[in-house]
Amino acid sequence: MRNRLRELGYFAAILGSSLALACSQPEADSPATTRPSAPLASWQDTAPKRAILDFVRSVTASGGADFVPPEERIAVFDNDGTLWVEQPVYTQLVFAIDRVKAMAPEHPEWQTTEPFKSLLDGDMEAVAASGERGILEIVMATHAGMTTGEFEIIASDWLRTARHPRFERPYIELIYQPMLELLEYLRANDFKTFIVSGGGVEFMRPWTERVYGIPPDQVVGSTIETSYEIRDGIPVLMRLPKIDFIDDKAGKPVGINKFIGRRPILAFGNSDGDYEMLQWVSTGRGKRLSLIVHHTDAEREYAYDREGHVGRLDKGLGDAAENGWTVVDMKTDWKQVLAAAQ
Amino acid sequence: MRNRLRELGYFAAILGSSLALACSQPEADSPATTRPSAPLASWQDTAPKRAILDFVRSVTASGGADFVPPEERIAVFDNDGTLWVEQPVYTQLVFAIDRVKAMAPEHPEWQTTEPFKSLLDGDMEAVAASGERGILEIVMATHAGMTTGEFEIIASDWLRTARHPRFERPYIELIYQPMLELLEYLRANDFKTFIVSGGGVEFMRPWTERVYGIPPDQVVGSTIETSYEIRDGIPVLMRLPKIDFIDDKAGKPVGINKFIGRRPILAFGNSDGDYEMLQWVSTGRGKRLSLIVHHTDAEREYAYDREGHVGRLDKGLGDAAENGWTVVDMKTDWKQVLAAAQ
Numbered sequence: 001m002r003n004r005l006r007e008l009g010y011f012a013a014i015l016g017s018s019l020a021l022a023c024s025q026p027e028a029d030s031p032a033t034t035r036p037s038a039p040l041a042s043w044q045d046t047a048p049k050r051a052i053l054d055f056v057r058s059v060t061a062s063g064g065a066d067f068v069p070p071e072e073r074i075a076v077f078d079n080d081g082t083l084w085v086e087q088p089v090y091t092q093l094v095f096a097i098d099r100v101k102a103m104a105p106e107h108p109e110w111q112t113t114e115p116f117k118s119l120l121d122g123d124m125e126a127v128a129a130s131g132e133r134g135i136l137e138i139v140m141a142t143h144a145g146m147t148t149g150e151f152e153i154i155a156s157d158w159l160r161t162a163r164h165p166r167f168e169r170p171y172i173e174l175i176y177q178p179m180l181e182l183l184e185y186l187r188a189n190d191f192k193t194f195i196v197s198g199g200g201v202e203f204m205r206p207w208t209e210r211v212y213g214i215p216p217d218q219v220v221g222s223t224i225e226t227s228y229e230i231r232d233g234i235p236v237l238m239r240l241p242k243i244d245f246i247d248d249k250a251g252k253p254v255g256i257n258k259f260i261g262r263r264p265i266l267a268f269g270n271s272d273g274d275y276e277m278l279q280w281v282s283t284g285r286g287k288r289l290s291l292i293v294h295h296t297d298a299e300r301e302y303a304y305d306r307e308g309h310v311g312r313l314d315k316g317l318g319d320a321a322e323n324g325w326t327v328v329d330m331k332t333d334w335k336q337v338l339a340a341a342q
Numbered sequence: 343m344r345n346r347l348r349e350l351g352y353f354a355a356i357l358g359s360s361l362a363l364a365c366s367q368p369e370a371d372s373p374a375t376t377r378p379s380a381p382l383a384s385w386q387d388t389a390p391k392r393a394i395l396d397f398v399r400s401v402t403a404s405g406g407a408d409f410v411p412p413e414e415r416i417a418v419f420d421n422d423g424t425l426w427v428e429q430p431v432y433t434q435l436v437f438a439i440d441r442v443k444a445m446a447p448e449h450p451e452w453q454t455t456e457p458f459k460s461l462l463d464g465d466m467e468a469v470a471a472s473g474e475r476g477i478l479e480i481v482m483a484t485h486a487g488m489t490t491g492e493f494e495i496i497a498s499d500w501l502r503t504a505r506h507p508r509f510e511r512p513y514i515e516l517i518y519q520p521m522l523e524l525l526e527y528l529r530a531n532d533f534k535t536f537i538v539s540g541g542g543v544e545f546m547r548p549w550t551e552r553v554y555g556i557p558p559d560q561v562v563g564s565t566i567e568t569s570y571e572i573r574d575g576i577p578v579l580m581r582l583p584k585i586d587f588i589d590d591k592a593g594k595p596v597g598i599n600k601f602i603g604r605r606p607i608l609a610f611g612n613s614d615g616d617y618e619m620l621q622w623v624s625t626g627r628g629k630r631l632s633l634i635v636h637h638t639d640a641e642r643e644y645a646y647d648r649e650g651h652v653g654r655l656d657k658g659l660g661d662a663a664e665n666g667w668t669v670v671d672m673k674t675d676w677k678q679v680l681a682a683a684q
Contacts, residue, residue, distance in 0.1 A: 071557055148599055192559070205603045215413055216603030217534070217560070223600055228592040228618055235618075235625050237599050244600075250570040257490055257579050258565055258586075259601060261547045261558030276570055276577075283577050 039185040042178040042336040048291065048328045052182065055289040056189050059265060066287040068265055070190035075266040076256060076277065077179070079197035079204060079221075081311040082270045082293050083212060085164065085174040085338075087302040089310055092203050094171075095158050099142035107141075116141070140241035143200060144224055147236040156206045169341060172211050176293075177339040179268075183212055191266070196220045196256055198248035198273055202239075220259040222247045252277035270295065271311040278316065278325055290325040292316055297331040301338070381527040384520040384678040390633065390670045394524065397631040398531050401607065408629040410607055412532035417608040418598060418619065419521070421539035421546060421563075423653040424612045424635050425554060427506065427516040427680075429644040431652055434545050436513075437500050441484035449483075458483070482583035485542060486566055489578040498548045511683060514553050518635075519681040521610075525554055533608070538562045538598055540590035540615055544581075562601040564589045594619035612637065613653040620658065620667055632667040634658055639673040643680070 043049040058066040059073065080086035100110070100119050110116030115134035118126035127134060143151070164174055183193050195204060195214055201221035208214045223244040226237045247255040253276050256264065267274070267281035270293040282290040294313065295304050306314040320327050330337060385391040400408040401415065422428035442452070442461050452458030457476035460468035469476060485493070506516055525535050537546060537556055543563035550556045565586040568579045589597040595618050598606065609616070609623035612635040624632040636655065637646050648656040662669050672679060 071551060074559075194559075201600075201603065209413060217416075217536075217601065219603060226596050226599055228595045228622070235595070235622050237595060253570045253577070253579060254568050257568060258543075259559065261543065261561060280570070280577050 039188075040178065040181050042181055042334060044333050044335055046333050048326050048333050051289065051326045052185075052291075055266070055287065056186070058287055060189050068286065072262065072265065073186075073189070073191040074194065074260060074262050074264040075186050075191045076194045076196040076220075076260075076264045076268070076281070077183070078269040078271070078274045078277070079195050079199055080271075081295065082268055082274075083175055083179050083195070084171065085167075085301065086270075086311045087295075087304065088165070090199070091171045092199050094162065095155065095203065096138055096142045098158060098162065099154070100138060103142070136243075140224075144239045144241040146239055147231075148202065148226060148239060149236070151202055151239055152206050155203050159207060167338070172207050173339065173341060175211060175339050176334070177336045178334045180212070180339060182268075183214070186266070187213065192218065194218045194220060194256075194260060194264070196247065196252050196267075196277060198222055198246070198251075200224070201247075220247055220255045222251075248273045250276045253280035256280065265289070267291070268293070269316070271313050272315050273311075275316050275319075279323065282323060282325060290323070292320060292325055292327050294327050294329050296329050297334075297337060301330060303331075381530075382520065382523050384523055384676060386675050386677055388675050390668050390675050393631065393633075393668045394527075397608070397629065398528070400629055402531050410628065414604065414607065415528075415531070415533040416536065416602060416604050416606040417528050417533045418536045418538040418562075418602075418606045418610070418623070419525070420611040420613070420616045420619070421537050421541055422613075423637065424610055424616070425517055425521050425537070426513065427509075427643065428612075428653045429637075429646065430507070432541070433513045434541050436504065437497065437545065438480055438484045440500060440504065441496070442480060445484070478585075482566075486581045486583040488581055489573075490544065490568060490581060491578070493544055493581055494548050497545050501549060509680070514549050515681065515683060517553060517681050518676070519678045520676045522554070522681060524610075525556070528608070529555065534560065536560045536562060536598075536602060536606070538589065538594055538609075538619060540564055540588070540593075542566070543589075562589055562597045564593075590615045592618045595622035598622065607631070609633070610635070611658070613655050614657050615653075617658050617661075621665065624665060624667060632665070634662060634667055634669050636669050636671050638671050639676075639679060643672060645673075 040049050040052065058064060059068040061067055077083055080090050084091070097119060100116060104110055104120055107116070110120060115127045115130035115138060118130070119138065146154070159170065159172055162171060163169060164171055167174055186193055193214055195208060195212070195218065197204065197220070199221050201219055201223050204219050204221055205216040208219050209216065225240040225242040225244045227240055229236055229238050245251065245255065252274065256277065263284045264281050265284070265286065266289045267278050268291045269278055274292070278290040278292070282288050292313065294317065295302050295311070297303060304311065305317055306312065316325070317327070328334070382391050382394065400406060401410040403409055419425055422432050426433070439461060442458060446452055446462055449458070452462060457469045457472035457480060460472070461480065488496070501512065501514055504513060505511060506513055509516055528535055535556055537550060537554070537560065539546065539562070541563050543561055543565050546561050546563055547558040550561050551558065567582040567584040567586045569582055571578055571580050587593065587597065594616065598619065605626045606623050607626070607628070608631045609620050610633045611620055616634070620632040620634070624630050634655065636659065637644050637653070639645060646653065647659055648654065658667070659669070670676070
């Protein structure tokens, strides 16, 4: 149990930040997946774009020294802060908080028990003070106790109706246009693209195929345990209040091995939670490419790195040059940041 | 720990059987993947072949009532006894026993400690008597304590050199020709084919793509825990002596959800270890197909079902008709059983 709690750092880190909660308005979602004809059209013609084009040219050049057969062209992408916006707080935490509020009428005991009381009072400092045990209780109360099918409906409904507080758009529209182009460019060159995220795998799978073109079986993430049961004569998978796997930090190479079973040749992250993944990829034999999104654009998105609790990038930024990792400066390397509303 | 031991039933079941061990001769392996032009050429024109052709026609008929979009055409296959021979004992157990023998010189203590002493003495009854704790020790001694890369080499070397005691061919040649044709036929109809096996995932991944056309990330199986470590300045994944997940019985639908994230529309198994997987697939909404290989051919392969410890098929055989599962009689439904030597 102590280990499990330690692993919850991913969820714990986010609570130190002030929480700006999204308001909910029912409205159909509209994923933004524009497909410009030139590869990487939203990338400036700067070093990162050239590094990507060079890399793909090298590993696909049949007979070349760096050629990689198509089946080994595995590319892994973090999600929060790499493919979609993670500020002011991780989307899945906003979901958990909204769920506590929505479920509160059925849980009168939450009015007097922590961390639910503080959460319902809007006192996030007190929620944070409840520590990892408190976070675990919030996650479990909102993510377990239903079937996998029921959870998919709950998560999908929320994602369809919730709006980001600043951009006032559905969260699944707050995706980076340059990354959509990169995913597509890689797949056009016979790469298989995977998400490797600290987020809950069943919070992502309902929409990643539609939004990113990444099918459910290519989404690696944190998991809770499930049990196979026959309920009223019908087989179901029940989500249990027990962490199965945290796909963050050193858990990312572990998750890559467990779920993908092949060492990727390209990795893209944005925070120190991606450090070990980038390291695992860049230290493999042969030509490799590891990249980091550096959030430098407060105007079009957000500017943050070494400070704060969401997507902190400190060690990775310091070691990038030495490790041969490419840092993508959002402000100077991307012509466009967010995908256009569809 | 008690739970983990209970889960080891898969490994425990095999030890009651008498063990015929393969002798080792170094020789290059030669996978057998003949590709006849007519679909399912090695299947007799009997009910199972017609059921498969009907099913695929229905789910691929654009505009039809049973149409399933390509991205949802997920097919799952057990491995031992469904795709390759599992008699007289599961191949992975033969591997474990051979490994104990090969490692014995470095472990003088095994001469006097159980279950290793009995195993080295050839007394498999005594090994079985050591119970699940004994099996766990054998599995851990042979499958943990090395990096993932080292284990891949060990497993690949063994599979290249070991020979099946009866057929005197490499184990990865002892695959069923009709199943190779089915895998290919399904993929030609835009199915994504997965293995969902009780066997160790890293024992299968080195060869499933070459032999079955199934890439590593589409192999679901039992796993042990790994840890990401820096050893002599180089990142490695160490295999730990701790079971992570047993992908057998009710673990199969759990594994399908965890690794694939989508409910399959076709499942193929052969033993009661596949019961819950077949049930999970056949009770889904829409048109589904669940099939069982019934080993009825002692002449060309083996004949077994309700008795014995390897691949026991009792409940599944009894419930197949009621559950709407198609039973494939190896003797009467398959023109050819094993793939030709290449």
